[in-house]
Amino acid sequence: MSRFRVSIHIVPRRGILDPQGKAVTDALHSLGFSAVADTRIGRHVVLDVAAPNAAAADTAAREMCDKLLANPVTEDYEIAKVEGV
C-alpha cells in the first residue's frame, strides 16, 4: 500500500445561487476590485489515503464524495489531482 494525496474541488452546481460568492463579489467591489464579475466559493479537500495505486485512490475518493463530502443535490465535485507522497 502506498500513500496518495488526493485533492478534490467541491463547488456549488452551476445555476444554483451561491450567496457566499455573491457576498464576496460585493466586498471585493467595495474594496475597489471592480474588475471582478463573479465569484464562486467551494471547498478544497485534501485527503491523505493509503491505496495500492493512484487509480484505487481516485475511486475511493469518489466514493467518499458520493457518501459524505459533497451534497449530491447542490454540489459538483471533481478529483483535481492524485499524487504519491
Added chain:
Amino acid sequence: MSRFRVSIHIVPRRGILDPQGKAVTDALHSLGFSAVADTRIGRHVVLDVAAPNAAAADTAAREMCDKLLANPVTEDYEIAKVEGV
C-alpha cells in the same frame, strides 16, 4: 481587456489545527473508509476577472487574497490556475 477565470486554493496553514478536517476524517472512519489518514479542508475560490493579460489577473487575485480572501495569520493560498474564458 479579456476575461480570465482564476482558481485559488486557500488552506489552513500546516501545523495549525484543522478541526473541520479532523471531524471529516473521523466521519470517514465511521463510514468504513479506514484508509484515510488525514483530511485538510480549505476553500476553492473561482474568480471571474477582467484583465489585460493572465499575469495581471494573477497579480490582482493575489492582492484580493492578501486584502480579503485569505486570513494571513492562519491560512496559505496558492493561485492554482489562470485560464482565459
